[in-house]
Amino acid sequence: MSESEPPSSDESSANNDHEGLSDEYDPEAVEPVWQDYWVEQDTYAYSGNTDTQYTIDTPPPTVSGGLHIGHLYGLTLMDFVARFKRMYGDDVFFPFGYDDNGIASERLTERELGVNHGDFTRREFQEKCRGVCKDYEAEFTDNVQSLAISVDWDQTYKTISPQVQRTSQLSFIDLYDQGREYRHHAPTIWCPECETAISQVEQEDLDKQTKFNDIDFDIVEFGEGEGDEETFTISTTRPELLPACVSVFVHPDDDENQHLVGGTARVPLFGQEVPILEDDRVDLETGSGLVMCCTFGDQTDIEWYQAHDLELRIAIDESGTMTDLADTYEGMSTAEAREAIIEDLDKQGHLLESRDHHHTVQVHERCDEEVEYLVTEQWYIEILDKKEEYLEAGRQIDWQPEKMFTRYKHWIEGLEWDWCISRQRDSGIPFPVWYCQDCDETILADREQLPVDPLVDEPSTDACPECGHEEFVADEDVFDTWATSSLTPLVNAGWDWNSEAGALNMERPEVYPMNLRPQGHDIISFWLFHTIVKCYEHTGEVPFKDVIIHGMVLDENREAMSKSKGNIIPPRDIIDEYPTDATRYWTASASIGDDFPYRENALEAGERLLQKLWNASRLVDQLTEDIDRSITDDEMVESELADIDRWFLAQLDEMTETLTERFHNYEFAKARDELRTFFWSTFCDDYLEIAKQRLSDGGNASTQYTVLRAHQTFLKLWAPLLPHVTEELYQRLYSPEESLHLEEWPEPVGYDADLEAGETAMEVIGALRRYKTESGLPLNQQLEEVDIYGHVGGFADAVADVMHVESIDSFTTEPDITTEISDVNLDYSIVGPEFGGEVSAIDDAIEAGNFAVTGETLEIADGTFELNSEMFEIQKSRTYSGDGEMLETERAVVIVR
Numbered sequence: 001m002s003e004s005e006p007p008s009s010d011e012s013s014a015n016n017d018h019e020g021l022s023d024e025y026d027p028e029a030v031e032p033v034w035q036d037y038w039v040e041q042d043t044y045a046y047s048g049n050t051d052t053q054y055t056i057d058t059p060p061p062t063v064s065g066g067l068h069i070g071h072l073y074g075l076t077l078m079d080f081v082a083r084f085k086r087m088y089g090d091d092v093f094f095p096f097g098y099d100d101n102g103i104a105s106e107r108l109t110e111r112e113l114g115v116n117h118g119d120f121t122r123r124e125f126q127e128k129c130r131g132v133c134k135d136y137e138a139e140f141t142d143n144v145q146s147l148a149i150s151v152d153w154d155q156t157y158k159t160i161s162p163q164v165q166r167t168s169q170l171s172f173i174d175l176y177d178q179g180r181e182y183r184h185h186a187p188t189i190w191c192p193e194c195e196t197a198i199s200q201v202e203q204e205d206l207d208k209q210t211k212f213n214d215i216d217f218d219i220v221e222f223g224e225g226e227g228d229e230e231t232f233t234i235s236t237t238r239p240e241l242l243p244a245c246v247s248v249f250v251h252p253d254d255d256e257n258q259h260l261v262g263g264t265a266r267v268p269l270f271g272q273e274v275p276i277l278e279d280d281r282v283d284l285e286t287g288s289g290l291v292m293c294c295t296f297g298d299q300t301d302i303e304w305y306q307a308h309d310l311e312l313r314i315a316i317d318e319s320g321t322m323t324d325l326a327d328t329y330e331g332m333s334t335a336e337a338r339e340a341i342i343e344d345l346d347k348q349g350h351l352l353e354s355r356d357h358h359h360t361v362q363v364h365e366r367c368d369e370e371v372e373y374l375v376t377e378q379w380y381i382e383i384l385d386k387k388e389e390y391l392e393a394g395r396q397i398d399w400q401p402e403k404m405f406t407r408y409k410h411w412i413e414g415l416e417w418d419w420c421i422s423r424q425r426d427s428g429i430p431f432p433v434w435y436c437q438d439c440d441e442t443i444l445a446d447r448e449q450l451p452v453d454p455l456v457d458e459p460s461t462d463a464c465p466e467c468g469h470e471e472f473v474a475d476e477d478v479f480d481t482w483a484t485s486s487l488t489p490l491v492n493a494g495w496d497w498n499s500e501a502g503a504l505n506m507e508r509p510e511v512y513p514m515n516l517r518p519q520g521h522d523i524i525s526f527w528l529f530h531t532i533v534k535c536y537e538h539t540g541e542v543p544f545k546d547v548i549i550h551g552m553v554l555d556e557n558r559e560a561m562s563k564s565k566g567n568i569i570p571p572r573d574i575i576d577e578y579p580t581d582a583t584r585y586w587t588a589s590a591s592i593g594d595d596f597p598y599r600e601n602a603l604e605a606g607e608r609l610l611q612k613l614w615n616a617s618r619l620v621d622q623l624t625e626d627i628d629r630s631i632t633d634d635e636m637v638e639s640e641l642a643d644i645d646r647w648f649l650a651q652l653d654e655m656t657e658t659l660t661e662r663f664h665n666y667e668f669a670k671a672r673d674e675l676r677t678f679f680w681s682t683f684c685d686d687y688l689e690i691a692k693q694r695l696s697d698g699g700n701a702s703t704q705y706t707v708l709r710a711h712q713t714f715l716k717l718w719a720p721l722l723p724h725v726t727e728e729l730y731q732r733l734y735s736p737e738e739s740l741h742l743e744e745w746p747e748p749v750g751y752d753a754d755l756e757a758g759e760t761a762m763e764v765i766g767a768l769r770r771y772k773t774e775s776g777l778p779l780n781q782q783l784e785e786v787d788i789y790g791h792v793g794g795f796a797d798a799v800a801d802v803m804h805v806e807s808i809d810s811f812t813t814e815p816d817i818t819t820e821i822s823d824v825n826l827d828y829s830i831v832g833p834e835f836g837g838e839v840s841a842i843d844d845a846i847e848a849g850n851f852a853v854t855g856e857t858l859e860i861a862d863g864t865f866e867l868n869s870e871m872f873e874i875q876k877s878r879t880y881s882g883d884g885e886m887l888e889t890e891r892a893v894v895i896v897r
């Protein structure tokens, strides 16, 4: 094969019998050949045309397991856009990324190799992660190519690659310089399972069955008033936090307990004395109304700790183990300590009651481990101060569907933490930072130096600029994975530091802002929000114009399929069974934004369509085998076209216009269904039958031209949805010089035709076809005479041709038809209550024909009863008493003799 020629028919398909297309389409043979060809030929290469580029910010799947049909779905939607835009004349930038750093890939490596990251040095574990990710990445590539996703394979990136590490570290330095980042020793959301800080977005709710324990605290001293009680009760689900208890709170409106405020209490088992304070954040509805504050059980504890300047007592360490503060419970897990403490409280008479309790806890979305709040030193990006600006940035985007903006808005409104970006993990991008060993001054790497690993590389200075000290400590943390994946528009645009200019600039500025961000709704708060924050802060611009937010493919339990959860169907399971084009056809069926379960039988509809397209093409092939199939726009002067051909081409114009609009608006489901109906009914069932008849009667230039133009147009209109079968047919029938997917999208030519007359003619043809079938006549049976009462314009001859009618006449009047009332249906839910016992007399009169309709009223039994229009419905029958049989359609009456 030469460099640019498509595969020969022998190579492209097993269907070639050298006499035309075989009976059956064989996708198993056809599809892989084209997939290889498109990749080898760089069919989808972006050429960097700055005037016509259309850029897509493809989601880089996290390397956390194998891809699944949820990805198949999302990727295919993007591909519909890419293929359409490419044919429409845009220079499409369609990259593919692999998000292969961070906790997700680490957990995959641990799972896959049966190891724990803590058992290795950072370097060793990173190597293991790279090895595992490499295999998965190769599988991702294979999957994506097998789905015919028209990615430009020269535009790929890995988030752990040196280049992306450089981008990510540059981003850190730029935000630091802008004053948008800070390092803080403070309570952090912590995952004891992954042993790292996490951010608010990584927490999710989990419903949990637990115990609510009523525990007696001894009163040491009363506060503002005196009482005669010796204890008060605290209700808690977390008694293991008693060693970390630093105060008790009373609500200002809690009159019953006001006398305690200002006093002190003793914590059972552990004995520390804590102040009793007042705060309106106490929830009066829960438990006894008195609440203990521990450092830290939840977010309110953090607020109390900060607002009341409380003591810090750390009872749980980074791995979720009790510290020495927990005394005899030291070394136990939180769950073990909880159980043991409840038992001991009971023994010592401090446990009043322990009852079942259903509540929602916060867990880490990667491992479902309940989070803790630990005081640690972490890096943050400031976001809380700019909530309104990020909302405004979201408003500037065109959201598909629009309702998804609300999710983005709710997320921003609910933000309570700045974005914690440091992770105490191994396989991630290091912070380009050292600290002065003496004064802790932050020393950033030079931009030219990036990417750096401070654990290996030397700092950018010999002496601390603050104190002159010459020894430094490397930052050992790595970035949150979203801190890097949120830069994909800038990675795609080749954003980098230009040393000569001393500024950040873009290698491909035309790519940014990107035209489209497609993604699932599951990561609006993760990927979309963080991308807007980062890119907006770096460039002052919103990073994309449109976003398509699609729904989730669900498993049999109606949960979203997810790589890391493992509840998936791998794409291979489907594409080994069904044609890829059939899966793509299914993909187009869902409304964007809605979740939906995968159903295998939905793929069969796609298979039937492929065969129909094949069959129709086979007929076109046979009908035009002896002619030159290359057609040009000016070849057929419109006036030389027969009415029926012009009518079809005008319909095709309309379809093309509609479909173009649908694709522009990302309305794939409507595009698919409308095109299918038009192709199957109007083209295959109606027009192609007529054409077959006209062409079998001998050469007919008008019809030949129309059949070929229609066929080529259909292949192009179907191309974004069904790339393989359309390419195969295009190559087999037309031997073009390049791929169908590089051809121009069809444009309406502007044919003028009497569309209504054509539609009526098609209805008449349909009615005559049914008449023949129902009467047991062969379709080519000659009919002597047909009268059409309806507007068929110049199409009567075409009807006669195709339905084998010797003599046909058309009239604009109605034939002699008698209309009679055939039935009267009563609405007894109204008639019953209204006429009670007289209903049977009404029924008898109607049965005897003793009724008349006057205007809106039904008069029954010589006017004895009068029913209004809500109470009845009249059915009429139309009979033709003339010569011949009457057939009726929506627009016409046909008499056959």
Ligand SMILES: Nc1ncnc2c1ncn2[C@@H]1O[C@H](COP(=O)(O)OP(=O)(O)OP(=O)(O)O)[C@@H](O)[C@H]1O
Pocket: 059, 060, 061, 062, 063, 064, 069, 070, 071, 073, 074, 104, 518, 519, 520, 521, 522, 523, 551, 552, 553, 554, 560, 561, 562, 563, 564, 565
């Ligand atoms: N079940 C699903 N249906 C449709 N799209 C999905 C589904 N799961 C993920 N996606 C989409 O795939 C893209 C890549 O996401 P990612 O690889 O992180 O997904 P994931 O399978 O949920 O992975 P993980 O389990 O590691 O979170 C995103 O646009 C995401 O919305």
